[in-house]
Amino acid sequence: MRTLWMTLCALSRLWPGAQAGCAEAGRCCPGRDPACFARGWRLDRVYGTCFCDQACRLTGDCCFDYDRACPARPCFVGEWSPWSGCADQCKPTTRVRRRSVQQEPQNGGAPCPPLEERAGCLEYSTPQGQDCGHTYVPAFITTSAFNKERTRQATSPHWSTHTEDAGYCMEFKTESLTPHCALENRPLTRWMQYLREGYTVCVDCQPPAMNSVSLHCSGDGLDSDGNQTLHWQAIGNPRCQGTWKKVRRVDQCSCPAVHSFIFI
Template identity: 60%
Template sequence: MGGTALSGALWLGLLWAGSGAGGSCQGKCCQGRDAACVGEGWREGGGYGTCYCDGGCRRAGDCCHDHGQACPAIPCVVGEWSHWSGCAEQCQPGLRIRRRYVQQEPKNGGEPCPALEEKAGCLEYLTYQGEDCGHEHVPAFITTSEYGKERKRRAASSLWPLDKEAAGYCVEFRTESLSQQCALETRPYARWMRYLREGHTVCVACQPLAMSTATQRCSGDGHNAHGDKILHWEAIGNSQCQGTWKKIRQLEHCSCPLVHSFIFT
């Protein structure tokens, strides 16, 4: 057989180990197909014959009876998401990012790792130098109210002026129209767009960090607009998700369901 063939003694040892010795492949499992991890014994699904105890045995249907104990599938484990980053660019619609990291790599055919990075739309009306730039945008740019939690964390940063503490307010709108791209959105961080519906009442909060320093209002909030005036909005993170609405009223606090609650960005 030449130098590359298994010696007779080794081969007999493998046959003996796989024939019911209990642990024919203990300590030898691998993710590929390993000729050194082959023997004969009772297969996992019944029957006696050649079997492997490695990552390929389940696909081939030839697992040794002890494969589950000797080579268990270990799924990927990831950590918690980081906080969202700030906008990539100030004063124009952009992206924010959050990440998580692998704590345990998958082994032996275990569940693969999920996405480790997510991006979402954002817009800040304040430069890092504290200059207001909200007047540059006419439509109401909106995002999920969940982003408001991250914005409050950033407010504590020294990069933001401390005089932006004016009380916020809420505006109720009735959605008149929206593009079909909103309902087609499938990205995890943008699924909130799918809850936008024609004829529904939505609440949009104006938070201090989105206010103009001059007017103490959020751009696109429909201030002084009559109830029959058509106003425009756009979803941050998907410029094709946009539409129109009419202002109903302004309140001190929002009280809409979470899926119909948004913030001016």
């Protein structure tokens, strides 16, 4: 390449315009554009018609100055917006956050990453502050990572300062699950892939999922015996669901992170 540049510089002194290329023509085009050409030296050391479109890298007919005149610029995106509230109150649904494109990719630069993320959620009170009074039978679960973001807002005046951090952990052995869990590959629902038949999982019961009167989480199976089949459903994908059986109740969960969940 160094020899090529020295040759071009020498020719430019003997032949005015010999180094004409993308910069002089003022052209940089996306994709394959036959009209996006100039006259000058090509990177394959042939003088004549050369191209300034993005596809010239594949066809090998770029003008000698394409990389300098048309540098690849990756997509840049802004920061994530705050998470929205649940789409609906008092039933399993989703929340969303978005970000916008600050700079579109140019000249073969890296494409834009996803601009929207969705995750499952469940509200425990209406916008007016009334308790939803959940009576769901299945256990609705999500990743334990959600517990770091969840604001523990009291859904009832029965919650007091010393009981707000009350909670317990239920261990279950999974019996069955739908194939939709393994197919889930979205960033905030990828945790469903780790649900497996025959594995022991931990599910944490904490406010506000814990009922302020019964001090139970809906679907926790606390009063069932170990032979009773219980149902669960993943928040964020209603088709990811299955059955499990209670193993025991413990004060704190001790399962690996990928097998740790929370009632929601």
